[in-house]
Amino acid sequence: MNRCSVNRFLLLPLTVAIALLAGRSDDAVGQSRQLQLRLEATTRLDCSFSTLATGDWDDVATTAAVTPSEFELSFFDIDAEEGTAEADGQFGSSYIVVRYSSGYLHLMQMRGSGPLRLTTVLAQEAGDGRLMAIHTRHEYSPTILPGFTSRPEMYLGACSIDE
Numbered sequence: 001m002n003r004c005s006v007n008r009f010l011l012l013p014l015t016v017a018i019a020l021l022a023g024r025s026d027d028a029v030g031q032s033r034q035l036q037l038r039l040e041a042t043t044r045l046d047c048s049f050s051t052l053a054t055g056d057w058d059d060v061a062t063t064a065a066v067t068p069s070e071f072e073l074s075f076f077d078i079d080a081e082e083g084t085a086e087a088d089g090q091f092g093s094s095y096i097v098v099r100y101s102s103g104y105l106h107l108m109q110m111r112g113s114g115p116l117r118l119t120t121v122l123a124q125e126a127g128d129g130r131l132m133a134i135h136t137r138h139e140y141s142p143t144i145l146p147g148f149t150s151r152p153e154m155y156l157g158a159c160s161i162d163e
Contacts, residue, residue: 049135054152
């Protein structure tokens with residue numbers, strides 16, 4: 001491939017990217033930046049999740065089931081700069097590791113028994129001043145107990161920033 005072909009190959013994606021950026025209004029860019037700043041500076045989040053996807057293994061095949069959910073979770077004393085927070089969930093408070101990056105606030109909780117729980121709040125409107133959120137539970141137990149996580153779970157919902 002000669003140099004001219006490479007330049008033409010890169011020209012189309014570059015042109016599309018410029019057109020997309022040029023089409024964004026200043027208001028949309030400003031609103032997005034305002035949401036990012038609010039999310040990065042927040043010290044408390046109150047989240048609710050209305051959809052649950054649960055994964056499982058059936059011999060060699062994997063499956064997933066999607067069901068409605070009513071799950072709430074709060075984070076407080078969030079300090080994105082220091083990378084710390086506390087979580088208040090159905091089993092009490094626990095220490096959380098926090099990382100903010102380009103419109104994503106990640107809150108990671110690792111329990112001493114092994115499971116990982118991760119909540120990501122996006123600087124994207126979800127209506128009523130709330131922001132889109134994802135909560136995952138990386139956990140597995142051979143026995144399924146109602147009310148306890150025993151398979152991998154992903155919750156979708158929204159969080160409000162309490163300032």
